[in-house]
Amino acid sequence: MDNYIKFLQIVDDDLRKIFDYQKEYLFCKEGCSHCCKRGDFPLSELEFTYLMQGYDNLHPEIQCKIKENVENVKNGDRDSYICPFLINEKCSVYKYRPIVCRAFGVLTEDSKGNPSFPFCTTLGLNFSQIYDKEKKGLSSELASKGNFKIYPKIFRLSNNVFMNLPLAKELNLNFGEGKKMIDYLETKF
Ligand code: SF4
Incomplete structure (x- = not known):
């Protein structure tokens, strides 16, 4: 697990730079937890094992709430649900959260190479100066109107990309x- 923790530290540092780089165009509103309320939160076994370490460190009352939440998800829509670890609008296992949670909110690229915004942008839940609500996509007009120094660079970030980083191999x-x-x-719970 030590090597995975090292991996997360490096990935988090890089993600911080990416979020900082794109903040002129797109950033999360403070206190918003909408991304934890709609998804299937894919993760690997290694990520799940680390997540469970976070769970084991929680107060028993919070653990009980999480167990109840898990039961509710099992009986509901398994493709899109509120993450069971979201307690009082906050991630109860923040330090241990999976990679998909760490990378959410970055302006990415779809399979055709077009810019892809996080779904919350379309709901007006985060802040974007370059999202055209009518066209539902990135607006170069808004980017030039905003007199931004740079056109946003798009990052292709998926779980597979992270897992296949040379760093992951280096750390075995x-x-x-x-x-x-x-x-x-x-x-496994
Ligand atoms: S693990 Fe935490 S950050 Fe990830 S979806 Fe659940 S509550 Fe949100």
Whole structure:
């Protein structure tokens, strides 16, 4: 697990730079937890094991709430649910959260190479000066109107990209199988 923690520290540093770089164009509103309320939160076995370390460190009352949440998710829509670890609008396992949670909010690219905004942008839940609500996409007009120094660079970030980083090989990480969070919670919780 030590090497995975090292990996996360380096990834977090790089993500911080990316979020800082794009903040002129897109950033999360403070206190928003919408990204934890809609998704299937895919993660690898290694990430799940670390997440469970975070759970083990929680107060028993919070653990009880999480257990209840897990039961609710099992009986609901397994493709899109509120993350069971979201307690009082905050991540109860923040330090241990999976990679998908760390990278959420970055302006990325879809499979065709077009800019892809996080879904919350379309709901007006985060801040973007370059999102055209009518066209539902990046607006070069708004970017030039805003007199931004640079056109935003798009990053291609997916779980696979992170897991195949040379750094992961250097640290000899074995991520194991990727699954929806609820699938791991059902079998290994
Ligand atoms: S693990 Fe934490 S950050 Fe990730 S979706 Fe759940 S509550 Fe949100």
